[in-house]
Amino acid sequence: MIEKTVVELASALSTGSVSSVELTRAFIDRITTIDTQLNAYITVDEQEALKQAKEADEARARGAHSPFLGVPIAHKDLFCTQGTKTTCGSKMLQNFVSPYDATVVARLKDSGAVTLGKTNCDEFAMGSSNENSFFGPAYNPWGKNRVPGGSSGGSASAVAADLCAIATGTDTGGSIRQPASFCGVTGLKPTYGRVSRWGMVAYASSLDVGGPLAKTAHDAAVMLNAIAGHDPKDSTSVAVSTEDYTQSLDAPLTNLRIGLPRQYFSQDLDPRVAAIIQETARNLENLGATLVDIDLEKSTLSLPAYYVIAPAEASTNLSRYDGVRYGYRCEDPLDLEDMYTRSRTEGFGNEVKRRIMIGTYALSAGYYDAYYKKAQRIRRLIKQDFSKAFENVDAILSPTSPFTAFELGAKKDPVSMYLEDIYTLGVNLAGIPGISIPAGFINGLPIGAQLVASDFREGLLLNIAHQYQQNSDWHKQKPSMPMGV
Ligand code: GLN
Numbered sequence: 001m002i003e004k005t006v007v008e009l010a011s012a013l014s015t016g017s018v019s020s021v022e023l024t025r026a027f028i029d030r031i032t033t034i035d036t037q038l039n040a041y042i043t044v045d046e047q048e049a050l051k052q053a054k055e056a057d058e059a060r061a062r063g064a065h066s067p068f069l070g071v072p073i074a075h076k077d078l079f080c081t082q083g084t085k086t087t088c089g090s091k092m093l094q095n096f097v098s099p100y101d102a103t104v105v106a107r108l109k110d111s112g113a114v115t116l117g118k119t120n121c122d123e124f125a126m127g128s129s130n131e132n133s134f135f136g137p138a139y140n141p142w143g144k145n146r147v148p149g150g151s152s153g154g155s156a157s158a159v160a161a162d163l164c165a166i167a168t169g170t171d172t173g174g175s176i177r178q179p180a181s182f183c184g185v186t187g188l189k190p191t192y193g194r195v196s197r198w199g200m201v202a203y204a205s206s207l208d209v210g211g212p213l214a215k216t217a218h219d220a221a222v223m224l225n226a227i228a229g230h231d232p233k234d235s236t237s238v239a240v241s242t243e244d245y246t247q248s249l250d251a252p253l254t255n256l257r258i259g260l261p262r263q264y265f266s267q268d269l270d271p272r273v274a275a276i277i278q279e280t281a282r283n284l285e286n287l288g289a290t291l292v293d294i295d296l297e298k299s300t301l302s303l304p305a306y307y308v309i310a311p312a313e314a315s316t317n318l319s320r321y322d323g324v325r326y327g328y329r330c331e332d333p334l335d336l337e338d339m340y341t342r343s344r345t346e347g348f349g350n351e352v353k354r355r356i357m358i359g360t361y362a363l364s365a366g367y368y369d370a371y372y373k374k375a376q377r378i379r380r381l382i383k384q385d386f387s388k389a390f391e392n393v394d395a396i397l398s399p400t401s402p403f404t405a406f407e408l409g410a411k412k413d414p415v416s417m418y419l420e421d422i423y424t425l426g427v428n429l430a431g432i433p434g435i436s437i438p439a440g441f442i443n444g445l446p447i448g449a450q451l452v453a454s455d456f457r458e459g460l461l462l463n464i465a466h467q468y469q470q471n472s473d474w475h476k477q478k479p480s481m482p483m484g485v
Contacts, residue, residue, distance in 0.1 A: 002026050002162045003478065006071055006219040009165055013060070013070045020060075020070025024053035024114050027072045031116070031163050034481055038139045040148075040158040042077045044117035045084045052114040059112070067222050069112030074164040076155050077118035078125055079105050079210070080199040084115070088201050089123045089133040089151075092327045092347035102199025103231045104168055104210050111226040116164050120154030123349045124318065125170055125203040127151050128178055128420035129411065132351045137408055140183055141479035142445050146405040149179030155213045156183035161481060166214045166223055170200060172207045173306055174400075174424025177436035180213055181400035181448025184438045184477060186465060187213045188220045189424075191455050192431035193238035195224075196231030204313035205236070207306075207428045216475060217437065217465035221245035224458060240456055248459045249466040254288035256464070258451075259393035261296040264423060273399050273447060276440035280449040280468070281397055287467055292393050298385045301378045302426035307418060308362050308375035309429070314352075315359025321347060354414065383430040390454040395464060397451055398423050400436040404445035427452050435461045438474035446474070 001009070001018055012018045028046050035041055049072065056070035080086045080098035087093045101109065109115070122132040130138040130153030138154040140146040141161040148157040152169030156179035159167050169176040171189035180187025188211045195210045202208060212223035224245045231237040260281060265274055285291050323329040323343025330346050333339030348356070362371040389396060401420060411417045427434040432455055439449035453460050469475050 002030055004165070005215045006068070006165050006222055009071050010067060010069070014065070020053040020056040020114060021050060023070065024049050024072050024116070027116055027164060034161055035163060037483060038141060038157050038161055038163070039136055040120055040138050040154040040161065040163055041074070041117045042087055042089070042120050042135050042154070043085050045115070048084060049114055049116050056112055056114060064112070066112040068108060068226060070114060071112070071165050072114045072116045073108065074116050074119050074155060074158050074167040075105060076121050076152050076167065076169050078121060078170050078201045079168055080201070081105055081115065081118065084118065086118065086201070087135070089121045089135060090348065090352070091134045092321050094134065094328065096327060098199070100199060103196035103233060104200065104227045107227050119152070119158055119167055122151035122153070123352050124201065124314070125151040125172055125175055126314070126351050126355055128174070128417050129406070130154065131408060132349055134349060139483070140405045141481060141483060142184060143405060144483045145407050146445065147182065147408055149182035149401070149405060151175040152213060153179045156180055156185055156187070159183070159185045159213050159215060160479060166212055166219050168210055169213045170208055170210050171428065172203050172310060173428050174421040176211050176213060177400050177424050177434055177448065177450055178420060180436040182405040182446065184446030184474070185213055185215060186217050186220050186435065186437050186475060187211070188224065188435045188458065188461070189427065189433060190224065190228065190458055191433045193236050194433070194456065194458065195227050196234040196237045198231055198233040202317040204310040205317060206313060207310060217435070217462050217469055218246065218249060220435070221249060221462045224462070243459055245459050245462050248463045251463050252288055253284060253464060253467050256289040256395065257292050257393040258284055258289045259292050259294035259389055259396045261294050261299065261396060261398060263296050263299045264398040269399070269402060272442050273402060276442070276447050277397065277399050277449055280439045283468060283471065284397070284464065287471060294389050294393060294396065296385050296389060296426070298378070298381045299426055302382055302429055303418060303422055305375040305378040305382065306425040306429060307358070308371050309379065311355040311359035312362045312372050313359070315356045315363065318352065318356055351414070379429045382426050386426070386430045386432060386454070394460060395451050395453045397449060400424065400448035400450040404442050404447055423450055431455065433458045433461055435465050437465045437468060438477070440474060
């Protein structure tokens with residue numbers, strides 16, 4: 001039962017062939033035996049999960065219905081959960097318990113979901129491998145000693161290994177799509193502002209967005225239905241009306257134009273990755289789509305622009321962790337200055353400190369115009385590049401990541417890690433939606449295809465992804481547990 005999709009579980013629960021308590025128990029048993037290998041969870045709240053499951057069963061007995069009623073899910077540990085720790089993968093928030101639920105969490109609860117626990121992630125979502133977590137790395141179920149990707153690595157690993165039915169993640173520069181690619185699951189990054197950021201701990205406020213890591217595009221649509229929509233508590237959430245994202249899943253792909261950016265298929269791309277994405281393109285063509293070569297001329301500028309803007313925003317967002325209001329406080333401070341300095345020195349990990357330093361530098365007087373303002377101008381050009389492309393095509397297809405999951409410790413210098421995100425960063429800078437779907441394997445490791453569309457066309461992305469999944473079975477492959485080679 002635990003290997004089933006949300007849609008299948010919802011139907012099993014509604015016919016009474018399983019209860020939420022039984023299902024929740026089964027997931028907890030699986031977590032207890034398997035998660036010692038994966039470290040996908042930072043916190044599992046067994047009692048709370050079973051209590052919620054019991055309430056869901058009782059509600060159902062009283063005649064209640066909702067898409068997630070009794071379905072066990074997990075949240076990236078960047079979403080605030082009332083009564084359960086929210087650590088952000090950091091020593092700084094090791095013991096932090098939020099007094100409120102994030103809007104995403106509250107909406108899923110309202111939809112009946114049972115929260116199993118909080119998943120591992122890179123500290124404050126900074127990273128591409130989950131190796132930056134204070135709680136130790138999460139592992140990829142597809143290969144021994146392989147990273148699950150990051151920063152939502154725990155969520156991707158948990159979904160792939162059936163440690164939850166579906167999970168939330170956050171995506172600032174690729175953190176939903178890249179781990180989805182590495183772990184062979186479906187990951188959707190919605191349009192910026194489509195999903196409320198309230199209670200989602202901020203990394204880079206103009207880029208962050210929450211979304212699902214799921215077994216199928218259909219499940220991702222079901223979760224998006226629950227979490228999308230305007231939230232008066234988040235001034236950057238948009239008042240554009242939502243749709244029922246399951247409605248368009250079955251639309252045929254005829255008349256769709258799908259662009260293949262020349263710049264993404266350059267000489268440097270691993271030919272095995274290129275071949276898989278070309279094959280995906282041909283499959284979409286067989287389903288009725290028309291393939292078009294396009295240009296995204298500014299795409300090489302995404303990486304430098306992102307690594308100015310994201311650290312700049314992070315440096316201001318993370319200034320709130322000062323040892324005074326909440327989070328870690330050093331022992332026996334000599335004075336206020338010493339408390340600030342040591343609390344931050346001891347509470348943050350190396351990558352977070354690196355980002356704070358880069359960001360503070362880029363924002364400092366005298367450098368602001370040279371770095372931050374320039375990066376913002378480049379951001380506009382990248383957005384224009386995409387807008388121009390969408391005059392001719394409905395969606396853009398590319399690899400999600402240039403590689404499959406690498407071994408822990410393989411990427412020693414930060415810049416080689418930053419290169420992980422070359423295909424995903426531009427999408428965040430432009431604020432548009434993107435999805436990663438399982439598209440094949442290289443040496444037994446999954447590889448994802450990324451589809452991107454213009455603002456608020458999540459419905460189209462889910463439609464293409466669903467049609468592809470109706471005609472392929474990459475997303476149905478399961479890693480062998482305990483982990484193989
Ligand atoms: N890997 C990118 C970074 O480290 C993106 C992370 C994210 O999307 N949260 O910033």
